Each structure stands twice: as structure tokens, then as C-alpha cells.
Amino acid sequence: MALNIVILAGGHGTRLWPVSRKGVPKQVRPFLDTDTLLQKTIQRLESVIERDRIFISTHEQYRNLVASQTETIAPANIICEPSRRDNAPAICLATMTIAERDPDGLIGICGADAYIANEDRYKDILSSIPDILLAHPNEGVLLGVVPQYPETGYGYIEYEISNIKYQISNTCVYTVKRFVEKPDIETAKDYIKQENFLWNPLQFFFTVKHLLSLYEQYAPEIYTGVQAMMQIEDEDKKRNIYDALPAISIDYAIMEKIPDLLVIPADIGWLDIGHWRAVQDILSSSLSPKGGDTPLASSLYQGEGSEGSWGMIVKGKHIGIDTQHSLIYSEANRLIATIGISDMIIIDTPDALLICPKDQAQRVKELVKKMQDTGLEEYL
Template identity: 35%
Template sequence: MLHAVIMAGGSGTRFWPASRKLVPKQLLPLAGESTMIQATSERIESLIPSDRQMIVTNEILVDAIAKQLPNMPRENLVGEPAKRDTAPCIGLAAALVAAKDPEGLMVVMPSDHVIGTNDQFCDAISAAETLVNEDPTRIVTFGIQPTYPAESFGYIQRGSELDSSHQLAPSFDVERFREKPDRQTATQYLESGDFYWNSGIFLWKASTILDALKQNQPAMFQHIQTIAQAIGTPEYEQVLKDEFCAIEGTSIDYAVMENYPNVCVIEAPFKWDDVGSWQSLGRLHPSDPSGNTVVGDHLGIDTRDTIVYSNPDHTVVTIGVKDLIIVQTEGATLVAPKSEEERVREAVKALQSSGRDHLL
């Protein structure tokens, strides 16, 4: 059977001050009425019902996610005892899936992407499932056709095209994965036509990814195996804490994907946005005639190309400004030029070092 694993452990610091430790961006309604994690679960529900969906998150977020996803079985909400990046997260999820369904397949996806439409996404997942059923050792990922030379995404270089007459979209062997490039290199990737943005969405057999971790990350795999052996026992929670915290964290791209010999990429037939920063709202919401994107209540006078995000009961008034990001929340307000938006993380670190942890 096909299972869904939704990774929801990120802190979303680039969306401060709306995103906080206890309410990170995946729990916010940034792209519509539903929160990001609700939309992710709903996206796959017609193909994978909630009893075969698993959320892997920071243990301090389990209760909040349970409230947002009341139909999700509580045992499917997995709290990580420490932040250890995507490879340990995926290894833990694979062990839990394999314990229930030794032949199970799993689609792994982040909780904070905007994808449209749900039907297109589910069709693409079904296409990937077909590829894995054809070759159970195969790992499938999804590549996004780049529209500009992005420096903030990893890239996938495609190789030979697969026999994809039965596929929804073209599928290729993966030549190699590339880290986030500089501007010049990203431009070369775009012009070549052979590179995709790495969506961070994968499909594989649970046993395949566990075998890959065993081969490429034996120390990590040993900790995961010890956790797996404790599943269903009274000692599980303590073993999970001890063993997971002992893992040296790393990304799944570095741990497995860059070295695995049988990876293919499907050219994603769906629209995709990783919602990486406040300027993403300009792509997700309509703008007014002056180019302003507003979520909340705003009165603008001679205001252009500005993003405003506020509580619905709080009116933001701007006069004679342009190219700003203005975020109003309870207890904290952010005002910054769009060109300085990457420094939001710097502000979060400064707040932490100055003892303002109540704002984080």
C-alpha cells in the first residue's frame, strides 16, 4: 500500500514574526483559508486517506497539529525529540511504515509547499508509484521546471528519458544532484534546459530507503534500527529519545540521493511554490492596482509594491512608501525593505541573543 509522510518539523524563521516556535509557518494560513499543513494533508487525501498519512514533526508541535488535523489518528503524529534534518526524519518514518506494512511504499513531502491542483498532484504521485512498482529498487523524485535562475533551490540534472508512454509527464534518469548555485551557475542551468529545481518530494519503498541508509549512512541506520526494534514495546518512547538524539543530522539529499544509483525524476505536471519567504505572498495572493499584496486590513495612501500581513482586527495604514514588507502580529511588528528580507533570520538571532525568547 501507499503511505504518505509529511515532514513538518521546520521552524520557518524567515516568516517571523508570524511564525514562532509554537506556531511555525506550516501551521499558518499563508496561502488561503487552510493552514499549510492542512492543505498538504487535504492534497493527498483522495489517494491516501488520513489513516495512512503520517506527520513527523517537532515533539512540541504534536498537540497543535492534532488540533488542526482532528481526523488524523493520534498515533500517526510522530514527535521528534530533537531536530536532526531530513535524513533521520525519513529514516524514522520508513521504520514506522515498514513495521505496519513491510512492503509499503511511501511518498514523502514537506508540509509547507503550495501545489495546484490536488488532482494533478495525485495523478503525478500515481505515476511515480507505477515507476516504483516496475522496479522496487527505484527512487523517484519530482523536478520543477525552472522559470528564473534561482539561487535558493537545489537542482536536479536529468539524464536519459525513460520509456514513459504510460506516464503523466516525461520521466528521466537522474544524472546528478546539485547544491544551491551562485547566480552565474543558476543561469547556466536555466539556459541548458537539462536542470530542474529539486522539489524535495520523493516516492520509494520503505525498505528501499532503509537499505539505502544502511549502505550510505551505517551509523545513522544503526540508531534507526534500534528504534525500529523497540516499536510496540513499553520502552519505545525512551529508546526513540535516546537513539534519535544520538544521530548526527544531515539532509536526505546528502545522505542518500547524491550517491544512490537508481534515481529517476518526473517532470512535475503541477504548479509548485515552496513559500520560502514573505515575498512569496506576492505570488500566492492577488495584488491591488498599485502592486500591493495584502493579507489583513490595510489602508494605503501613495503606497506601492508593498506586502502587508496583519491580524484581521488590526488596520495597517501606510503613507508614501514602496517596496516594503510589513508584518503585524501580537507582540511584534516587522518593517523591512523587500531587498533586505533575507535578514529576517538575522533579526531572529538578535532577539534570541538579547533575551527576547518570548518573541520567538
């Protein structure tokens, strides 16, 4: 059984506004170096997964944009949903598409917006998935990330740390106890102390047959709707069927209802590039003396030469006095000057400027919603 991977690349990335926009969302933008997040994800997979088994799930609006950035991926492997109904319908559509070609195969789901520091370990885990699913064909396997700090922006997976269910080489597989919603800071600190909680990066693996059986059992409306949609040619009729599907995530539709799930604790240096603080944290690490001269430093520089300034990540033109631990990211060809600021995020584009404290970077999504509600759609 061979592993097929579906990269989810249909979101807007609102928390990375004003660089991520509806017309050109974050997954097709370069945040860390000259490659886009989608391109970096494909590059990470290509050394482990055959190219004709890498699929991209995106919105019809982004078909041409995605195709222009993924020359190594066949156009037939770009699976487009006609409208946005969250990821449960999108994953069902991708799974049924793969089932037409490889009904006895395996499927894995990952996002297009992750940073993984230890790519070698990640590839080792991917290589072990076929053997794990061969031994446990009626169970799903999740990737769980060993947390580095108490994070309130991620969901968590609790697992039975004392009982190894399966082991292949240096990869241990455990039983999932439960999923946990995004916690408050004190709860997150407690999870770190307990050591049997993992970040949930929404990466999981099934046999194609088993995942479809779970849709049929737990999300029959999505299963029958997507099945009907794939049997007709008329695009308007397809869209009407898809529009009527429940807008729900696969976590709520299926994952939290499954009694038998396995998890691989992965210490791979994973971070979700979902907001500006994550961008700063990744670049700060890659530009530090410990990180050395990495490819991530190629198009960014630290704020050298600014009086009383350190810990800066700067893309563009900047001069500052007493400016520390801030991200200044400019796509506009103008100088940004700062005095007496610390732990700030400044994002400058030709038509919009964002300024916010680093610890409130998650709230950019709220700001985008407010812009929608007040008629500022032209900036989104």
C-alpha cells in the first residue's frame, strides 16, 4: 500500500493580514524566504512521497495560482472545492478522488502552512506510516507534536503515555485518550507538566477505505453529497450540491467521534505559520547564533546599525533607536523609523499598515472581521 498525501491549501490566512489577502492568501506567499509556504511543503514531501501521489486541495478561485507555483504537481492532482464548507467536505472530496485511482491505498492530510525544523525526523515518520497502517488498517494515525511551551492557540491530544501500542524502528505509536480544545494559559502550563499532551497539528493518516467508511458512518450527509457531486458533469449542479453540505471541520465531524485512534509523538520543531508572532519566532530562531547561517535568513536581516536595538527581525528598510524584539516586515518601498518600542509587530504594504503588540498577534483575525463588518472589503 502506497501513501498519498493531500496538502490543504484553501484558506485565507486572515491572521497574516495585510500580506495574506483573499486574492493571494498566505499559502502562496513567501514569508520565510523566497519560496512560498506551499512550495516549501511540497519540497519537504517530495523526497519521501512519489510526486504523482502528492495532491493539493484548494478552492476553485486559487486553481491557476496554485498551478503556477507547483510545476512538479500534475494539474489533475489539484483538487478544487467549488465553495468553502470548511475542511470536512474538502477532505472527503480529496479522499474520493484518490479512491478512484487507488482504492486500496493510504491517505495522509497535512496543511500548507507549517514550519518543521527537524525535517529528517519528519520524513522518518512519514516513511513508517505504511507499515503502521498495514498493522492497524482499521485505525487512524495522528501526528502529535511534542509541545515546546504552553501554547493557547493550538488544540491538544492527550495520549496513554505508559502504553506503547506499536513500534517500528525509533517511532513509537500510542493510543489517543481524548482531544482537548484550545486551553487557557494555566491549563496549557499544566499540560506541559503532565507530559502526556501533544499539540494537534491536523496531520493524520488512514487507509482510503477506512476514512471513507468513517465519513459514511459519522458524516453521511457529506459522504452522500460528495459522492453525488462526483457523478455529474454540470458544474453549476456540482456547486449547488456542495453548497448544501454542512460547513464543519473534520475534527468535529469525525475525529472526536472515533473510538480507535493512534498517535505518534513527534519532536520535530513544528510550528503553525498562522500569525505574525509565529513568523517572528521562526525567523528569530533561524537567525540566532545557534541556528547559524540558514536559508531562512536569505531575504531578511537583523536590525544592525540601529542605536540601542537588538533582537530585531527586519524585511525592508528600517532605522531605529531603542527598538527591541520586534518584527518589521515591509512590502512597500519606504523607510520605517522607530523609537522606544519593544515586542511589536509592524507590517507595511502599499495600501495597508498593521501595528500591534506581539502578544496580541492572534487578534488580527478579529480585526479582519471588523473590517468586513464596516465595509472595508477592498483591503481584504
